[in-house]
Each structure stands twice: as C-alpha cells, then as structure tokens.
Amino acid sequence: MGVMASPPRSSAAPPTRPPTARDRARAEITAEIMTAAREQLAEVGPGSLSLRAIAREVGMVSSAIYRYVPSRDALLTRLIIEAYDAIGAAAEDAQASVAAASAPEQFRAVWRAIRAWALTNPHQYALIYGSPVPGYRAPVDTVAPATRLPQVLLNILAAAGADGTIAAPPVVSEAAQRTLDPMVESVPDLDADRSALVAAITTWAALFGAISFELFGHIHNVVASEPESRAAFFDAQIDLVARLVGL
C-alpha cells in the first residue's frame, strides 16, 4: 500500500505470463457463461435475462456465477458490447462485399444488412437500440464498438463526397452545424462539411427509426406483414432517406 512498495513486474502490465491451467479453465467457463447468456438473451429478451437461470444452464450454483460476472448489469454491458460489435461487423462485411459498387448501392447494401441483422437478432437489437435497461448507464467500454457502424456509413459518404457522386449536398442552419463541435473534435480526420454531417446523422437515426418501427410493431396493420413486403418497404425508405445526403 505504501508508495513504491510494489515491484514493477507486479503492477498492472501483464508481461506475457503463460496461462496456467486455472486461467484456461476460467476462460472456458467464462465463455460458457457468455454463450448461455447469449442464448437466454435470444430467447427471452434483456429484461428477463436471469443470472440464476444462466448458472443453472452451465451447471453452477447461483452464487458461483459471481466469480465470473460481477453483476447482472456488467453481463448486460458485455452483451451490449458484443451486439454493437456484431451489428458493426455486419455493416462492415456488407460494405466490403460491395466495395466496388457505387455509393448509393453501397448505402443500400449496408442498410439492408443492418436490417437483416436486426431481424435475426431482435433482442440484441433491442438491447442496443431500444430503451436503455432500467438503471443502466452506458460505460465507456461501449463507445468504441458503437462507433463501428456509423463509421461505415461515414466512409461511404466521405468517398462519395470525394469523388463527386453526391449531387446536391443539403444545407442546414449555422446553428445546427455548430452543434457538431464535440464530434468534429473527437474524430480526428473528419473533413466532411458539417451540413453533410448533419444529414448523415439524420439518415442514420431515420433508418434506425424505420427498423425500430418494424421490429417493435409500430407498422403493424400499416404495412403488409409478409417478409417481402417489409423488405420492399424498407428499400423504399432507404431510397427516400438517401436523398437527404444527396445520394
């Protein structure tokens, strides 16, 4: 506890110490817990996720789970990070698979992939884009994974802006442009003009609104419920919203 009491090697930096058998067991059990947690999340949703049920599933007594997970909220945080990473990866993959296509086509492909991911992982989607769980406050660890998806969209728009694909860049008020100060400061190489950024964020929120409406039942009895209808409707929404950024 005293100042300079601890030798350097015992401090926070782990000098590639070989993993012991216990370490491997711990990693394995932790993975088992996370798998069970993912399964339960997929079945019952975030609100009903139960540490006790997870413990039962991995054959543990309920209190033992706390050796691996500090709390239910911490588990949820892990799942949130996983979900952000998964949806971000889905967007990145979609973009990579059409990297040669035009910007509007990339935009469409990426948003279709995002919607597809949301439809196949509704509870994970709700976890990150639904209402925050009761007393939950997003820790810092989630911001980096949460950035992956919007980054893909920004990349597409930036490329389109650079090669002149964007026809009519939108115009927004000076006041609205100034509101992006925190973003422009935190993202180093952000040379897009701010009107385009406001429009980009608007499309981002708009299409997540569309996905949320579909997933949360707000277009029930409004849009035909067959999968093809829903897909066609979302395609139309993509095209409409794409105009906001001039695509």
Next chain:
Amino acid sequence: MGVMASPPRSSAAPPTRPPTARDRARAEITAEIMTAAREQLAEVGPGSLSLRAIAREVGMVSSAIYRYVPSRDALLTRLIIEAYDAIGAAAEDAQASVAAASAPEQFRAVWRAIRAWALTNPHQYALIYGSPVPGYRAPVDTVAPATRLPQVLLNILAAAGADGTIAAPPVVSEAAQRTLDPMVESVPDLDADRSALVAAITTWAALFGAISFELFGHIHNVVASEPESRAAFFDAQIDLVARLVGL
C-alpha cells in the same frame, strides 16, 4: 350458467345504473392507483415498475391491489394507452395552435411538441416507442390511441397535398406502394396517393428515430448536449426530413 338463465338487466350491458357509493370509492381508489403508477413510472421506468410499491404508496397490502388491477401487464397496458393518448393530445394541441400557419410550419410545430413531450416524459416515451416489455403483446385497446399522433401528421400532409403546397411529391417503387394495402383498407377516407403515404410513414419513423437517438443516448458525444444545441439539431432534422414528403 344455463342458457337463458340470467335476466336481461344483469347481463353485460350496464343500463345507466346510477353509481353507488362503492362504485365511486372504487373509481377513486383506482384513480389513486393509476396516479401512483404514473409517478412510479416517471421515477424508475417501465422495467422496474412494481405493483407492491404502488400498493405501499396507496396504503394497501400488496394482494389487495389485484382487486383493482388484474396484473402488472394490464397496468402497463393502461399506462401505454395513457401515454399514446398524451403524446397524441400533445400533437393535436400543437397542430390546433398553429392551424392557420402553412403546412411546413405546422409540421415543425407538431414535431417540436412531440419532442418536447418525449423529453419531459422520457419513461412514458420509452414505454411506447422503446423496446416492448419482455413478454408483452400489444392488446387491441392500444391501437386506437396509437393512431391519434400519426393522424395529425396525415392531416397536415393531406391538407398540404390538397391545396398544392407540396412541391415535389416523392416517387417510390410500385412494390413499396402495394405494401400499404392493409392501411388503405383499414383507414376509410384515405385519398392520398401511395407514394406520398410511404414518404409520410418514412418521416414518421425517421423523426421518432431522431427523438429516440437523443433520448437513448446515441448522439452523446456527437451532438453538443446543451438543450439549445439539441433543439437546433432537431430542427435541422425536421427540415431535412420534411423534404421527403415534399414540404
């Protein structure tokens, strides 16, 4: 239990029987319960809403609450209906207060009012536009109140379409237009063309996406967090999205 066993007056239809003292007491206590529920919802959010806590607040033993509310889910349904009505009324009031203004100005006023309501009632907002609560399925009673808000928007757009205010009506694919069959059938006097309807629904989802993003923290560190900045940013989003419907 036998067929024709019960005399007509005892059947389901209440023939304007004057309310007894007990009826009034029941209505009063029910109102007390709903008030306590609203307060608790505003404080802790839908997920943590507790019947026992509500019972404590109104000075009841926990089991007595079930004489007035059949279950927690039923209470939530009531609160959902109230929330739909409240946000719908906010939209209607805003529209009524600017009924003489132009369609774009009405559009702005209504959406500003919706956002304002959401900011002052975040938990009620999350209740209806966030992720649905765990095992919850929206009963039929909620659809009518849920219609009030979109109806306001449709009215504005229909009026703008009728008097020629809408400059460039958007075009969407035939396939997307056909997806609106259920809506056109269920809403009797809906003479808007379907492209405009698709665009209208898109703006609807888009701006709720914007509000949800703000409320659920997705533009944290992106848009400056001062209330005036957020308002200016939302105004810009309104204007951008309004173009989708040609306003």
Next chain:
DNA sequence: CACAAAAGTGAGCACCGCTCTTGCTTCCTC
C-alpha cells in the same frame, strides 16, 4: 335485518439479484 357481493388481510409459493461464510483446490513462492 339478513345475506351476498365486494373489499381487504396475511400467509405462502416460486422466482430474482446479491452477500457471506465455509470448505476445498490450485497456484506461487520461499
């Protein structure tokens, strides 16, 4: 006034998150 319906009570069930004590095993360090 008597009686039935409604309202209120308290115990109890099964579940939850989480804590703490108690043994046991594994690992690290002399």
Next chain:
DNA sequence: GAGGAAGCAAGAGCGGTGCTCACTTTTGTG
C-alpha cells in the same frame, strides 16, 4: 517440496418481485 495465498464452488440467507388462496371484514341491497 512445503506452506501460504489466492481462486473457486457450495449453501444458507436477505430483501425484493408477481401472484394465488383462504379467510375476515365491510357494505349495499332485497
């Protein structure tokens, strides 16, 4: 290699939840 520290599993337990049930009390009415 021995000893001690650290990690791990187990079980009991606390206070909370939704909800049910048998029971008593209140209350309106024929």
